[in-house]
């Protein structure tokens with residue numbers, strides 16, 4: 372097997388700053404009752420406050436646990452931050468890094484993203500690195516250049532083995548929470564560019580790395596993305612907050 376067939380699809384739910392502990396428990400219990408097809412990796416990324424309770428519920432099930440951010444240090448005087456050691460202790464297998472909301476509202480730089488990626492990998496947590504252009508950047512025609520810069524900066528200094536375990540999410544900022552999406556072939560073109568950027572560092576890693584599309588993904592529009600050669604799943608915001616919708620997206624991922 373090679374190409375897309377060799378890569379397990381990943382459907383990840385980014386719950387952002389939604390769900391109290393009680394609501395998170397209800398959502399994940401609803402997901403466990405849904406029919407989730409075997410050949411898809413299913414991941415939920417609740418807010419920090421709900422990780423511990425959700426971890427207990429998903430332990431030993433098909434659903435995997437991820438966080439939405441982390442600090443690069445193991446411990447220390449970093450008020451308000453959460454370390455990779457703390458996430459690993461809870462059984463987080465993944466962590467979202469460099470989401471555009473963190474870059475936009477919390478000043479996260481490419482350099483910070485790189486430090487976080489390295490810290491996650493050092494603790495056995497797979498980073499889901501988010502990249503994507505704003506509407507102004509898209510209109511200025513700098514999308515490709517920007518995506519390559521974000522990817523290269525995020526993966527700087529990683530070994531070939533580390534590179535093979537990362538996930539990249541292409542999330543055009545103008546498509547997040549807006550109901551607008553890139554079209555399938557356009558997202559695939561950027562997916563291909565991301566793969567080639569990684570392959571330029573390590574050929575084999577470029578083949579195995581999974582690339583997700585994110586931005587207003589819904590059960591009704593995901594088939595167009597799932598069918599693309601260089602898209603291996605989705606990073607879902609709004610539609611991941613409802614068990615039936617998220618489960619429906621997981622079912623669409625089996626193509």
Ligand code: 13P
Nearest residue numbers: 385547548586587608609
């Ligand atoms: P929406 O699916 O709500 O557009 O959010 C996408 C996103 O930012 C996922 O990380």
